[in-house]
Amino acid sequence: MNGKLNFAMYWGASCGGCEIAVLEIREKILDLAQLINIVFWPVAVDFKYRDVEAMPDRHIDLCLFNGGIRNSENCEIAQLLRRKSKVLCAFGACACWGGIPSLANVSNRQGIFRTVYLQSPSTENAGGLLPQELTPTRAGDLELPAFYDTLVPLSEVVEVDYFIPGCAPAADRIWAVLEAVVTGQLPEPGSVVGALEKTLCDECKRVRDETKKVKQFFRPHQIIPEPEKCLLEQGIICMGPATRGGCGARCIEANLPCRGCYGPAPGVVDQGAKMLSAVASLIDSQDPEEIDRIIAGIADPLGTFYRFGLSASLLQRARLRAGEQPTLQEAAG
Amino acid sequence: MSTQPFEPRIVGFLCRWCSYQGADLAGTSRLHYPPNVYPVRVMCSGRVDPTFVLKALREGADGVLICGCHPGDCHYQQGNYSAMRCMPLLHRLLEQFGIEKERVRLEWVSAAEGKRFAKVVAQMTDDIRKLGPLNWPLTLHQQRSAAQ
Numbered sequence: 001m002n003g004k005l006n007f008a009m010y011w012g013a014s015c016g017g018c019e020i021a022v023l024e025i026r027e028k029i030l031d032l033a034q035l036i037n038i039v040f041w042p043v044a045v046d047f048k049y050r051d052v053e054a055m056p057d058r059h060i061d062l063c064l065f066n067g068g069i070r071n072s073e074n075c076e077i078a079q080l081l082r083r084k085s086k087v088l089c090a091f092g093a094c095a096c097w098g099g100i101p102s103l104a105n106v107s108n109r110q111g112i113f114r115t116v117y118l119q120s121p122s123t124e125n126a127g128g129l130l131p132q133e134l135t136p137t138r139a140g141d142l143e144l145p146a147f148y149d150t151l152v153p154l155s156e157v158v159e160v161d162y163f164i165p166g167c168a169p170a171a172d173r174i175w176a177v178l179e180a181v182v183t184g185q186l187p188e189p190g191s192v193v194g195a196l197e198k199t200l201c202d203e204c205k206r207v208r209d210e211t212k213k214v215k216q217f218f219r220p221h222q223i224i225p226e227p228e229k230c231l232l233e234q235g236i237i238c239m240g241p242a243t244r245g246g247c248g249a250r251c252i253e254a255n256l257p258c259r260g261c262y263g264p265a266p267g268v269v270d271q272g273a274k275m276l277s278a279v280a281s282l283i284d285s286q287d288p289e290e291i292d293r294i295i296a297g298i299a300d301p302l303g304t305f306y307r308f309g310l311s312a313s314l315l316q317r318a319r320l321r322a323g324e325q326p327t328l329q330e331a332a333g
Numbered sequence: 334m335s336t337q338p339f340e341p342r343i344v345g346f347l348c349r350w351c352s353y354q355g356a357d358l359a360g361t362s363r364l365h366y367p368p369n370v371y372p373v374r375v376m377c378s379g380r381v382d383p384t385f386v387l388k389a390l391r392e393g394a395d396g397v398l399i400c401g402c403h404p405g406d407c408h409y410q411q412g413n414y415s416a417m418r419c420m421p422l423l424h425r426l427l428e429q430f431g432i433e434k435e436r437v438r439l440e441w442v443s444a445a446e447g448k449r450f451a452k453v454v455a456q457m458t459d460d461i462r463k464l465g466p467l468n469w470p471l472t473l474h475q476q477r478s479a480a481q
Contacts, residue, residue: 106429108476149476273383276426280419286404288417295422302429314387319431319472 005061005182008040008052009091010081012074013101013151014067018092019043021168022064025175035182036062040081049077055084062181064091064164068098068311069152073145082158087181089193093167093261095154096192098311100167103303105310105317108149150317162186164194167261167308170247192263195246199265200258203245206230213284217297220256231257232282235297237304241265242274261308270314272305341461343396343454344389345370346381350408351443352400358447366451367458370398377401378439379412383423386437391469396436396461400450403441413441435460436467 011019023029039060040047063085069075082088093099104112117123117130135142154160164177173194180186180193187193196203212233225231231238231252238252239260247262264271279298285291298304306313347353353374359366375381378401386397399420401413416439424434438457442450 150473270384270387272426273387276383276422277419280422281415283418286414286417288421291418292421295425298422298425300429301422301426305426314384314391315430315469316473317476318429319467319469320476321431 004037005035006039006059007036008038008060008063008081008085009044010040010042010063010065010077012065012067012078012095012154013070014092014094014099016043017168018064018066018094021092021166021171022174024168024171025178026171028175032178035178049080052077052080052084057083058086060085061087062178063088065089065154066091066095068094068101069148069154069157070101071145071147075157078154078158087161087186088158089162089164089177090154090160091164092169093165093263093308095160096163096165096312097263097309098151098153099261099308102151102153102309102311103307105150106302107318108320109147111320113147151311152316153312156311161189163192163263165192165244165262166194166247167259169194170250172248173246192244192266195244195262197266198245200240200243200245200247200249200252200262204230204240204249204252206252209233212282214282215284215294217279217294219297219299225255227255232278237275237279237298239271239275239305239307241278242268242271242305259307260305263309263312271309272302272313275305276301339462339466341369341395341458341466342393343370343398343457343461344394345372345398345400345454346375346378346385347372347442348378348401348408348413349374349376351402351406351441352378352450354444355400355442355446355450358444359451360447362447364447364451366454369458369461370454377407377409377412377416379407379409379415381416383419383426386423390432390436390467393468393470395464395467396438396457398453398457399437399439400442400453401439403443406443432467433464435464 038045040052063081065078065081065088069078090096094101113130117125118128131144133144133146177194207228208230214235216235217237218235220236225234225236236257238257240258242265243258243260244262244265251258260271268274283291283294285294347356356372378399381399389397399416401416404413407413420439423437427437428434440453442453
């Protein structure tokens with residue numbers, strides 16, 4: 001349509017932060033409006049799925065998909081948008097690697113339902129009602145999407161052209177990607193765009209001693225870190241060594257450790273394993289008992305090392321053994 | 334289901350200087366021990382990145398055995414200490430993944446300890462036999478079956 005790019009944005013299992021992040025480009029949104037034609041963006045504009053279904057294939061020039069694949073609706077729309085899009089981008093950590101919602105892969109559908117609908121203190125559900133995929137009513141059957149046991153990243157269900165990491169992606173990086181799309185300067189499909197080809201440590205301004213070891217690990221609230229020195233060397237778990245740079249190290253500037261939202265650094269297979277190895281190398285002890293005491297200061301290794309990408313890690317999810325947890329029927333009493 | 338008894342598959346990362354020689358000695362001494370460890374020779378136990386361990390488990394190993402020189406004997410002076418520091422943290426992580434710590438072991442075996450190598454392998458094979466198969470590819474398949 002009048003030379004503008006057809007633009008779509010959609011959310012799977014996400015918090016909505018990625019949608020906000022697009023607005024973070026501020027007044028440039030006006031420039032963007034000159035260049036794009038929004039054809040589907042449920043958060044911003046009222047389109048229905050049937051409008052997308054009615055489009056010819058490859059009608060959308062650029063589709064930004066944020067959020068992971070949590071249920072059958074996410075999966076179906078991902079497949080639909082793949083058919084209708086020339087360029088499909090996994091936008092943000094959740095679409096790229098599962099993000100924070102993929103930490104629920106330590107549990108499964110039953111465990112999640114049990115916590116959310118039956119056991120959480122803020123839930124009042126005396127009848128023990130649980131969402132059903134099909135509810136027959138007098139007016140006809142009501143359907144809900146099927147909730148999966150395991151959350152998977154977008155690339156597990158459709159082919160993804162580009163990965164734009166971050167939770168959420170940094171505004172200047174989003175703008176750079178949009179410019180690249182408009183000017184047709186995108187790299188090889190399958191690449192990570194809007195980020196650097198090095199680790200966060202490479203763009204961090206803090207001073208590293210390189211020989212410093214630690215006798216104690218701290219959680220961020222337990223210590224006031226020195227502003228100039230490497231956070232890891234002060235005993236704070238900072239995901240920098242295992243994480244891709246490109247965010248501008250804004251957390252670090254605010255004296256907070258990197259949490260790893262830009263995903264595994266280039267060449268890193270498993271972000272958590274790489275981080276584990278980096279952390280272990282910092283421990284200042286050769287005595288097994290003391291080593292145990294030191295690592296006891298790391299509260300939740302899985303949640304810390306895989307905070308933004310459990311579902312794209314080597315193991316992808318936790319193994320649950322039958323009979324370890326009560327069934328939904330038992331929990332509902 | 335297959336009726337054959339479960340034979341654990343254990344990937345063994347053996348340090349080139351001590352433990353691989355130790356395993357060799359177990360063989361040349363004609364010691365009898367279970368054939369369940371698939372050895373991979375590495376330069377040092379400190380070279381065994383946790384990624385290797387996770388990859389082995391991901392690909393279907395029931396256990397991973399890492400063997401290095403005794404503390405103080407490392408050819409590179411510090412490598413085995415590096416492995417030693419990694420292991421307890423890796424065990425905690427694996428526990429969160431639902432993988433028992435007995436499935437991943439770090440043991441010191443010198444080049445003279447063929448007998449010890451045979452004993453470690455026998456013990457570990459026995460432990461894992463009791464735990465049963467890990468079979469991560471199948472676990473993933475079953476617990477992901479609702480997706481797609």
